[in-house]
Amino acid sequence: MASISPATPYPDKYHAATRAGRVVERTASDETKLLLYALRSQATSGPCVIQSKWGMENEARAKYETWCNLGKMETFEAMRLYVKLIDEERPEWWKSVPSEADLAREDAEVEARSARSPLKPRGNKSHHRAWLAPPSRLGSILSEYPAGLAALAPGRWATPGHRHGGGTAVSVAVSESPPARYQHGACVAGTKMFIVGGSRGSRFLADAHVLDLKTLEWSALHTPSGADPLPACAGHRLLSHEGEIYLVGGAFVGGGWLEPKRSLSDLRDRESVVVLRADVDANARTIEWKLAPCTGPDAPSARRGMSVTRVGDEFVLFGGEDRGRDRSYKNDAWALHVKTLRWRCVHAGSSRPRDGSGKKNKGGNNAYSADVTTTQSEEVVPRARCEHVACAWGDDQLIVHGGAGASSAGCFDDVFVLDLATSKWAAWRPAGPTPAPRAGHAAVVIRDRYWCVIGGGNDATSVGELRSAALDLRESRWVDLGADADAADESDAATSDDADESDSSSSRCAFPTPAVCGEGMSACVVESASGDAALIAFGGYDGATRRDVQAFRFPDAFPAAPPPSPAKKKEKKEKKAAGTAGTSSAPLERATSLDSGGAKTQSDSSTSASTSASTSSATDALASDNLRLRGENARLRDDARRVLAQHTALANALEQTERDRARAVADRDATAKSLAASRTAAAAATAALDEARGEIAAAAGERDALRARVEALERRVRDLGGEEEEEDKTPKKGWFASLLLGDD
Secondary structure (H helix, E strand, C coil), X not given: CCCCCCCCCCCHHHHHHHHHHHHHCCCCCHHHHHHHHHHHHHHHHCCCCXXXXXXXXXXXXXXXXXXXXXXXXXXXXXXXXXXXXXXXXXXCHHHHCCCHHHHHHHHHHHHHHHHHCCCCCCCHHHCCXXXXXXXCCCCXXXXXXXXXXXXXXXXXXXXXXXXXXXXXXXXXXXXXXXXXXXXXXXXXXXXXXXXXXXXXXXXXXXXXXXXXXXXXXXXXXXXXXXXXCCCEEXXXXXXXXXXXXXXXXXXXECCXXXXXXXXXXXXXXXXXXXXXXXXECCCCCEEEEEECCCECCCCCECEECCXXXXXXXXXXXXXXXXXXXXXXXXXXXXXXXXXXXXXXXXXXXXXXXXXXCCCCEXXXXXXXXXXXXXXXXXXXXXXXXXXXXXXXXXXCEEEEECCECCCCCEECCCEEEEECCCCEEEEECCECXXXXXXXXXXXXXECCCEEEEEEEEECCECCCCCCCEEEECCCCEECCCCCCHHHHHHHHHHCCHHHHHHCCCCCCCCCCCCCCCCECCEEEEEEECCCCEEEEEECCECCCECCCEEEEECCCCCCCCCCCCHHHHHHHHHHHHHHHHHHHHHHHHHHHHHCCCHHHHHHHHHXXXXXXXXXXXXXXXXXXXXXXXXXXXXXHHHHHHHHHHHHHHXXXXXXXXXXXXXXXXXXXXXXHHHHXXXXXXXXXXXXXXXXXXXXXXXXXXXXXXXXXXXXXXXXXXXXXXXXXXXXXXXXXXXXXXXXXXXXX
């Protein structure tokens, strides 16, 4: 293959850029992908052929409209703009252009992963799309990003009350956050995050708190006067659905529970899982819990540590620790329809291991044979577990990861997919570096693609030392996030000046582990319509019970790692300059004492230091400009998203107008045809009337002629009758008889 350089002529340079573009599109934004597709189509096939958009899927329509907007652009201009866009997205791309064989091999690997993945393709019928950003099914999509989170620096964890990594920290004092806890419930509803219950040592908590994401102020929620307070609980799950908050499952201690007009026993003595619905006042000051009247032929047993995930209009419950006497672990699955509050059993589960080994999984390798059980029909079923995580895929699939089994099973690192429509499980082995086994971790899905995992623990790693992980649900691959914070700092410190100036982020972590990370912490995601996303973590146990609030704002290019902040770069340069000055001071003193040329040497050293300081200032200025340009670029991307949304809305309105106009034209044509038919019928009726009038006129003429003849006959009869009276004295006959007899 011929080498590629900026001086390579067209169309060779364009063809090389298309190969590089296939790599760029893997991490590019939706707008960039659309534009690359349109320019490539224009350069290959010419202007877009106009066609009806009626019935097009969202993705096909977006591609069609973007291509049409290029109009009659020349082929060479389309090639040039395509290469320019690749230059902007991936500078110096020509240094590593993949060959067709490499791309074919990668495509084959992607197809193989897709063939192995049990996840269903998601189209518009499931309110998802292939690579255009859809509304999330797991978190709240806000019209505007909360002001309290907008100041966060992307790509870095922010610790309350501190500045972290050069970014602006969350302005919440630690003293204002709720008491320390773990195994609590947390969810986001609108612009508020709710925290309920939890455990602190051997004591369960019964309080509730709310964080206003706009002002980042905590408030305690109180029980209204006359209402029954929530019993202390832990190991439950908190979910939101259409603005309402639900508490599902958990372990309860102390306190009775009264429902209007009905007295119930303690929640801890219930045989079926508890489902409570919260009534929060408009000012988010009070919260009243009511027992949800669930129905169904059966219900899941009372348990804690299970996963409860919103999938469409259902809450899907899997696994957990049974609250009965045996405290057994479960692997059954149930679904509660939120609107009808009716339970249905999705899968009854099984407890018989496939291999009977029950090996303890302490390492980081997948142990699917030890983490899978089977039913009598050899169906794959996850081993019974608790303290795992789960997320939804589309409207009919549940994904489960990790958790802890019985004492002989240890912690798991496996991934399973449950098809809610067929009630079938499938083992899933994503490619990439598999995270270490863990339980008690937390996970959220951002941008309907990346399942981000934090915290957890196992019996082979110290608490708080498990690294964060991210699973690309679309590519069926665990993302290689790069070096974590400490390793990244050491790597940055070891790099040379030239490498530091290049601002390469290859050694940085795209999703670092939070400073406070342990078991039983909660994680909530907040996303806006413009594409902003943030993860908010609270509490946990890492040897001590925590009350820390930590937030991570995902960069637009996630999972690409963000560049180091200007403040951090400046700090490294100052440390490096200080180290250089310390090592060069002794030789300088020796040179000054040995000869009279010391003054000149010191002068040269001062000049060098001045030049170094000037270079450092210029570097800082460039870094500041770079940060400013990145911010402007992010704002431009947001503007582009809004413009694209407005363009789509206007296109839909225009299409509706075209349909209305087509219906009006059809109605007009039908009316014209009906009027023409009426005119033809009227003309035929007029002709028939004229013909009838002619016939009437002819009949009138015949009548007049007959009348004249009758009168003539009558006159003749009268004349003949007078002569007869004179000549014949016989009796007189009537004129009519004479006429009939023919008498003269």
